[in-house]
Amino acid sequence: MNRFLFKSAMLTALGLALLSPAFAQQPQTSQPVALPAFTHLETAQADLDKISATLNSTQSFSGRFAQYASDGSFAQGQIYLKRPGKVRFEYDAPAPLLLISDGVTLTQIDRELETKDKVPLKSTPLAFFLAENVDLANDVEVAALQKTVDGIRVAAKDGSGEIDGMITMVFDPTDLALKEWIVSDGFGAETRVILSDLKYNQKLSPRLFIDRDNRRRDRR
Secondary structure: OOOEOHHHHHHOOOEOOEOOOOOOEOOOOOOOOOOOOEOOHHHHHHHHHHHHHHHHHOOEEEEEEEEEEOOOEEEEEEEEEEOOOEEEEEEOOOOOEEEEEEOOEEEEEEOOOOEEEEEEHHHOOOHHHHOOOOOHHHHOEEEEEEEOOOOEEEEEEOOOOOOOOEEEEEEOOOOOOEEEEEEEOOOOOEEEEEEEEEEEOOOOOHHHHOOHHHHHHHOO
16 A cells, blocks of 8 residues: 555645654644634634735745644655745655645655656645635635634635635734645544745746656657
């Protein structure tokens, strides 16, 4: 059996229900205090508009990511993101994974197993905030918007029902910078990705978002 449940992984945005013992085990954290789905209902529309505007002003970023799965597994690496549609996750050793979106297709490459798996980007929750124009108030179904001193959490899902799962984005309460996201696949599995050391709106090479192995094959 493949060490990575790829289909579940893609539905959890990074696809990364990691099952390999190569990933360090992380201690379980305590559950947060329950909050109402909308802590500030009277300003929800304005809050969503501000967050959407901030996302739209971020054309690219690069930095580090740390990924925690609900089974306790952990991985980390380098992230490159360029809107619309492009993202690259380079996993640190010992993980042999590389995840690339070229704007249309999300591809998971396992260098150790020499396998590639692909799904349409639009079928994953990642498509929500990689869109050319993000409009959280109208383009998705917002299930929760919670504002605390630690951050603003927005839980959203596809209102049409065509994309499974839910994504919860966590923003800095001061500048609305995206700090992390949590993706639930609808079957109880969650993947949490925490961002750090981000550099915004720098020029990123288009080659970062291309599967070079496919390009070499095409030239033969």
